[in-house]
Amino acid sequence: MTTIAPQTSLFIGGGWHTSSATESIPVISPLTEAEIGSIPSSTIADIDTAVTAARRAFRAGRAGTPADQAGMLRRFADALEARTEDRARCVTTENGMPISLARFAEGAAPVQLLRYYADLVEAQPVEERRASRPIPGTTVVRREPVGVVAAISPWNFPAILSMFKIAPALASGCAVVLKPSPETTLDSYILAEAAIESGLPQGLLNIVTGGADVGQYLVSHPGIDKVAFTGSTRAGRQIGKVCGELLRPVTLELGGKSAALILDDADIAQTVEGLATASLLNTGQTCYMSTRILVPRSQYSPYVDAITAMAAGLPVGDPLDESTFIGPLVSAQQRARVLSYIDRGRADGATLTTGGGAPEGLDRGFFVAPTVFADVDNDTAIAREEIFGPVLSLIPYDSTADAIAIANDSSYGLGGTVWTTDTERGLDVARQVETGSFGVNTFNLDWGSPFGGVKDSGIGRELGPEGLAAYQNTKSIFLTA
Numbered sequence: 429m430t431t432i433a434p435q436t437s438l439f440i441g442g443g444w445h446t447s448s449a450t451e452s453i454p455v456i457s458p459l460t461e462a463e464i465g466s467i468p469s470s471t472i473a474d475i476d477t478a479v480t481a482a483r484r485a486f487r488a489g490r491a492g493t494p495a496d497q498a499g500m501l502r503r504f505a506d507a508l509e510a511r512t513e514d515r516a517r518c519v520t521t522e523n524g525m526p527i528s529l530a531r532f533a534e535g536a537a538p539v540q541l542l543r544y545y546a547d548l549v550e551a552q553p554v555e556e557r558r559a560s561r562p563i564p565g566t567t568v569v570r571r572e573p574v575g576v577v578a579a580i581s582p583w584n585f586p587a588i589l590s591m592f593k594i595a596p597a598l599a600s601g602c603a604v605v606l607k608p609s610p611e612t613t614l615d616s617y618i619l620a621e622a623a624i625e626s627g628l629p630q631g632l633l634n635i636v637t638g639g640a641d642v643g644q645y646l647v648s649h650p651g652i653d654k655v656a657f658t659g660s661t662r663a664g665r666q667i668g669k670v671c672g673e674l675l676r677p678v679t680l681e682l683g684g685k686s687a688a689l690i691l692d693d694a695d696i697a698q699t700v701e702g703l704a705t706a707s708l709l710n711t712g713q714t715c716y717m718s719t720r721i722l723v724p725r726s727q728y729s730p731y732v733d734a735i736t737a738m739a740a741g742l743p744v745g746d747p748l749d750e751s752t753f754i755g756p757l758v759s760a761q762q763r764a765r766v767l768s769y770i771d772r773g774r775a776d777g778a779t780l781t782t783g784g785g786a787p788e789g790l791d792r793g794f795f796v797a798p799t800v801f802a803d804v805d806n807d808t809a810i811a812r813e814e815i816f817g818p819v820l821s822l823i824p825y826d827s828t829a830d831a832i833a834i835a836n837d838s839s840y841g842l843g844g845t846v847w848t849t850d851t852e853r854g855l856d857v858a859r860q861v862e863t864g865s866f867g868v869n870t871f872n873l874d875w876g877s878p879f880g881g882v883k884d885s886g887i888g889r890e891l892g893p894e895g896l897a898a899y900q901n902t903k904s905i906f907l908t909a
């Protein structure tokens with residue numbers, strides 16, 4: 429992997445601003461464990477400059493009309509599309525995401541999302557007229573941009589999760605200050621280059637770099653009108669508290685511990701093949717993974733064998749290798765966290781059927797072998813807490829009602845899947861699971877439909893028209909007739 433020159437600039441007000449930072453944050457390759465670059469730890473002065481630039485752009489109405497906004501998003505998409513491969517490779521280098529996934533999720537998908545919101549905002553009327561009651565008259569209901577948005581993203585899918593916020597915010601006429609995760613900030617410089625090349629009006633998108641302290645300052649900044657956050661439930665609670673005190677609108681996309689419910693009519697081979705993606709995508713570092721796998725007790729043993737064989741057979745290695753499915757975890761800290769959960773699983777009496785440590789022959793890089801625990805009690809830590817790594821828990825159940833109860837016995841509610849040869853039966857189960865999104869024999873996000881969580885998985889929705897509404901205030905104007 430290549431080394432990237434240390435970054436000392438920030439993208440602010442449409443151009444490069446030299447950071448006043450005296451400290452830099454190293455970016456470490458999860459494959460080689462070597463430093464591959466560094467980013468400035470933005471100062472308070474840097475963040476103030478970014479928020480001021482965003483406010484100025486918003487006040488000046490630089491986003492223009494919805495038609496202007498759609499054109500701006502399409503030009504941004506074209507410039508980003510030319511950088512698809514560069515951005516995908518950069519993310520893979522930063523966080524170890526397998527390149528075959530990064531090409532779509534981090535390269536192509538952000539471009540698609542910009543185009544989706546361009547089409548949506550163009551089709552949406554800014555004002556609608558309603559007959560008013562009880563006193564007859566007319567009310568004009570207007571959609572207006574919320575203002576300046578602080579967008580804070582995590583390291584697992586940095587490009588697309590940043591775009592979940594940037595695209596609808598720009599589409600609705602807001603200005604954005606983005607703070608990526610320090611592990612995965614280098615790719616946002618490619619985003620900035622695309623913004624410059626596309627002629628994005630100055631100040632509508634600004635990027636500050638740094639860790640949680642930079643995020644904290646940004647969230648409570650008086651120049652911010654709305655916060656959009658994706659990350660851990662722990663940080664989400666802190667941000668929610670600050671925004672509650674300030675009465676500042678906030679979207680929180682947080683952690684998960686979703687369940688896969690395998691029904692007794694499921695096709696075992698197809699189910700287990702589907703579970704590889706539904707439970708281990710991006711080396712398990714995906715928020716909506718179905719990591720609690722609920723198996724009918726009558727078919728428990730064949731499923732344990734088949735899921736163990738699937739996990740043990742997944743290609744593990746260099747994430748830039750096209751055939752890799754399991755790459756290294758993002759950091760030494762994340763590896764230590766995942767290994768500590770594996771120790772807890774063992775200590776709590778679950779049966780390890782494969783994995784459990786570093787994969788053979790890979791003594792460098794933050795690797796953890798795909799790991800399967802059978803006979804897991806839903807009350808133990810590995811079934812209740814988000815591990816965020818390649819660790820699956822197999823839990824037997826007796827009846828469909830029992831499986832639904834186990835699925836719902838969780839503090840989280842983000843994703844989930846059901847596996848069955850009867851779609852209607854699957855839909856019936858889907859309706860009973862307490863969650864924000866759910867898949868029948870699959871789990872695919874849909875740009876046109878809302879995504880988000882219930883319970884400890886968060887507040888609010890991204891994607892779809894609901895994701896656009898999150899960046900719009902409504903104003904009702906009452907007319908006499």
Ligand code: NAD
Nearest residue numbers: 581582583608609639640643644659660663681682683715
């Ligand atoms: P994290 O919460 O540690 O950090 C996320 C981002 O928030 C980073 O940019 C970080 O610098 C910043 N941050 C941390 N504390 C902050 C604070 N108090 N105030 C402001 N900013 C703060 O999360 P992470 O480890 O980067 O990401 C993994 C987590 O993200 C997992 O829990 C995962 O489930 C969750 N996630 C959720 C979704 C979703 O859509 N629900 C998607 C992806 C990841």
